[in-house]
Amino acid sequence: MLTTDYVPGAPDWVDLGSRDVATAAAFYTALLGWEYQPGGPESGGYGTFRLAGQTVAAIGPLQDENARPAWTVYFETADADATTAAVQQAGGSLRFGPMDVADQGRLAGYTDPGGAEFAVWQPGGTKGLDRVGAGALCWTELYTVDAEQAKRFYTTVFSWDTQDMPLPGGAGTYTVVSRAGGGPEGSHGGLMQLATDMLPEGTSYWQPYFAVIDTDASVAAATARGATVLMPGTDVEGVGRIALLRDPEGAYFAVLQPAESMS
Incomplete structure (x- = not known):
């Protein structure tokens, strides 16, 4: 979190x-x-x-x-x-x-x-964002051409803990990253390997997730304002409903309706 x-x-x-x-x-x-x-x-x-x-x-x-x-x-x-x-x-x-x-x-x-x-x-005088979670940044995700290389690099630089989790249907592995010694409660992002032809620009990139009240409504509002849908609203068990988007200028971001708000 x-x-x-x-x-x-x-x-x-x-x-x-x-x-x-x-x-x-x-x-x-x-x-x-x-x-x-x-x-x-x-x-x-x-x-x-x-x-x-x-x-x-x-x-x-x-x-x-x-x-x-x-x-x-x-x-x-x-x-x-x-x-x-x-x-x-x-x-x-x-x-x-x-x-x-x-x-x-x-x-x-x-x-x-x-x-x-x-x-x-x-x-220094600015410690960081004043707010994360509801209505703000809630997760970070790396799409990478080489997951093992990425894990080695970021654990070396930041001493992150990593936990590999199988994706549904044998679609690969998702790695949850956490601050050193933070355990599951200290998780703040994930990384996933994708083939080059599945990456929009053909290269690895970090993507922010912003928490929203209603993923489908947010997708509709985004597309009405010129955004492109890369992945429509999709339920992820225990996480919530996510969607991947590209804004009108081409910047990638995602929205997440947390699972607890869907019950």
Whole structure:
């Protein structure tokens, strides 16, 4: 379960890189009931999404004209410089940073050996998202071309615990990842191997899940606003009803109606 009691290795931030921040912000505020708060002139166009006055995500303009719009998941670190060294030693590569964000924290961005991009946040004045769970980020998931490689990499970098679970019908294996020593209650994401031709861009990527009240209604609202359905609403026993989507700019995300809200 994601919580705001952040520890090293746990997701603590998520943001969207967009070509058109205003239009993308309008899509997500309409879909998820968030409010968009632009940053000041010094923010470079970076702003936050809020729900009930709490920060649930952020958005900013793409810094590379060749980059595609995408959500980036950040994991907490106590030392961004040490994590950078660990990433590189484990076979990943540095995309940006480490760099300070005023007195709010220190960040760095990476690409894992399978091509998936992710980032870390070393807390300063900003500890992380104010809210996770209902109406906000509730899970993170990696679709990878090489699950064993991904497990080795992330357990080396973040000391995650992993648990393999067979998928229904012999469809493969799903690996649940948890903070070190956290057990099932400390789980915050999963990873699953997919063939290259099953990955929309042909490469590995991290995807955020946002908790919603009604998955099917959210899918209908998203498609009415120009999103594409990658996987329609599907029940997952003990988890809830999920759907995978691509927003109008091409960024991938998912929605989850938790099982406890469906009874």
